[in-house]
Amino acid sequence: MKTRSPRLVIVSARAPFVRTPNGIVRAPGGLISALLPLMRRSRGTWIAAGADRDACEASELPFRVRALSLPSETRAAWYAGASNGALWPLSHGFVEVCRFRAEQARAYFEVCRAAAEVAAEHAPPGAVVWIHDYQLALVPALLRARRPDLTIGFFWHIPWPVAENLRVLPWASELVEGLLGADLVGLHVPRYVRAFRDTLDELGVAHVNEEEGIVVPRGARHARIEAWPIGIDVEGWASLGRDETVAAEAAHITSELGGGRVLLSVDRMDYAKGIVERLEAFERLLEQSSEVRERVTLVQIGVPSRETVAAYRDLRQRIEATVGRIQGRFGGPRRKPVHLFARTLDAHELAAYYLAADAAIVTPKRDGMNLVAFEYIATRPRPNGRLLLSMTAGAADVLPEAHLVNPYDEEGLGSAIGHVALAPETASDSTRMAALKARVSRLSVETWASGFLARLEQVTQEHAPAQAQ
Numbered sequence: 001m002k003t004r005s006p007r008l009v010i011v012s013a014r015a016p017f018v019r020t021p022n023g024i025v026r027a028p029g030g031l032i033s034a035l036l037p038l039m040r041r042s043r044g045t046w047i048a049a050g051a052d053r054d055a056c057e058a059s060e061l062p063f064r065v066r067a068l069s070l071p072s073e074t075r076a077a078w079y080a081g082a083s084n085g086a087l088w089p090l091s092h093g094f095v096e097v098c099r100f101r102a103e104q105a106r107a108y109f110e111v112c113r114a115a116a117e118v119a120a121e122h123a124p125p126g127a128v129v130w131i132h133d134y135q136l137a138l139v140p141a142l143l144r145a146r147r148p149d150l151t152i153g154f155f156w157h158i159p160w161p162v163a164e165n166l167r168v169l170p171w172a173s174e175l176v177e178g179l180l181g182a183d184l185v186g187l188h189v190p191r192y193v194r195a196f197r198d199t200l201d202e203l204g205v206a207h208v209n210e211e212e213g214i215v216v217p218r219g220a221r222h223a224r225i226e227a228w229p230i231g232i233d234v235e236g237w238a239s240l241g242r243d244e245t246v247a248a249e250a251a252h253i254t255s256e257l258g259g260g261r262v263l264l265s266v267d268r269m270d271y272a273k274g275i276v277e278r279l280e281a282f283e284r285l286l287e288q289s290s291e292v293r294e295r296v297t298l299v300q301i302g303v304p305s306r307e308t309v310a311a312y313r314d315l316r317q318r319i320e321a322t323v324g325r326i327q328g329r330f331g332g333p334r335r336k337p338v339h340l341f342a343r344t345l346d347a348h349e350l351a352a353y354y355l356a357a358d359a360a361i362v363t364p365k366r367d368g369m370n371l372v373a374f375e376y377i378a379t380r381p382r383p384n385g386r387l388l389l390s391m392t393a394g395a396a397d398v399l400p401e402a403h404l405v406n407p408y409d410e411e412g413l414g415s416a417i418g419h420v421a422l423a424p425e426t427a428s429d430s431t432r433m434a435a436l437k438a439r440v441s442r443l444s445v446e447t448w449a450s451g452f453l454a455r456l457e458q459v460t461q462e463h464a465p466a467q468a469q
């Protein structure tokens with residue numbers, strides 16, 4: 001079905017444009033690149049709850065962007081507090097990291113209310129409103145109450161928490177009821193849809209199980225929960241992989257690193273990504289193997305993230321201390337076993353590292369789709385290289401040909417890193433990589449966005465009477 005483009009409203013925490021010293025530029029990330037063409041065509045409105053008003057309301061933008069007017073304490077309690085101090089760790093299984101504070105929950109409710117109000121004000125009659133991510137989970141129901149004429153979609157971009165963990169959130173029912181205000185709630189993989197069904201059981205919310213998902217009757221309408229695996233801008237990364245300047249930069253990186261084997265990890269510096277555990281596993285390999293000491297380099301790109309949250313500041317210090325210790329123990333004037341870049345790299349620089357790396361090491365303790373795994377696969381022009389991927393990442397469900405590893409198994413993690421670093425590449429490796437390339441090509445972010453929007457319109461047009469189980 002074709003998306004009726006003139007009526008789209010997007011609601012997200014971040015804005016599609018950011019102010020830089022060189023002016024206002026497109027924000028990084030695949031989601032933004034997928035949604036921008038749709039927004040340009042629809043001349044719709046993008047509501048950026050946590051964004052800088054200046055960058056949002058500049059006159060040269062191709063469509064309307066609206067920020068919320070929020071006191072800075074409210075913004076901090078919503079973003080660093082309820083979103084990243086409670087919902088993020090809860091969804092990733094780090095219950096002991098969660099802090100549930102009433103004033104942060106109040107700020108979360110306030111921001112969701114404000115976002116719903118701005119969306120209600122800007123959405124034309126009968127518009128499609130697509131709300132994104134865990135920072136804004138209450139918006140669907142709040143918006144539905146104000147504007148029953150709208151078609152409302154929601155996408156939850158991180159793992160759905162297991163039901164037992166979600167129970168400890170003091171406002172778990174409100175969170176789930178908030179989401180059920182949407183006509184279609186997207187999660188990444190069927191595993192998360194099953195976890196959502198467990199949550200409904202736990203909260204006593206009646207629902208119908210269907211082959212592709214769950215249907216929750218809500219008066220005269222339904223809320224559907226389905227798996228919609230997101231992808232990347234496949235052609236964008238593939239064309240960087242074919243670019244001669246990127247290839248030259250990759251050759252330069254390989255030679256600067258001494259010409260041995262290169263392992264690459266790219267993560268926001270987040271405790272869910274398992275960065276310290278990976279560094280420690282590599283340190284043990286350095287202890288055990290002279291071949292690793294002589295021939296293998298780990299490049300860790302660590303993008304600074306959420307540094308207003310204490311757990312993230314502590315983690316950055318631990319990462320830097322661990323890298324320092326490894327250098328002290330195994331580094332020398334001509335040899336540095338680990339390189340840490342604590343900064344954001346642009347797509348060109350990243351692509352060069354993807355080409356230079358003999359293996360991508362993607363070993364989060366828990367993660368959703370982890371698009372770095374996809375980017376590594378898409379950027380490489382030929383089916384070579386290896387992907388080591390945590391079985392606890394949602395991405396493992398859609399990339400089964402990767403070398404899968406349990407990131408909690410210390411010996412297993414070490415030997416898997418050793419294998420992808422040192423074992424000679426065989427025909428089976430190139431068969432795996434060819435299969436992964438085919439999978440990533442099928443999961444493009446454009447297909448994801450247009451497929452979700454088409455399905456959203458389809459489900460709202462279905463008038464079958466709701467049947468509770």
Ligand code: F6P
Pocket residue numbers: 013014029133157158305306
């Ligand atoms: O993947 C979840 C997510 O919150 C995205 O929405 C966001 O782009 C990314 O993590 C980075 O987080 P933040 O916006 O807090 O820097």
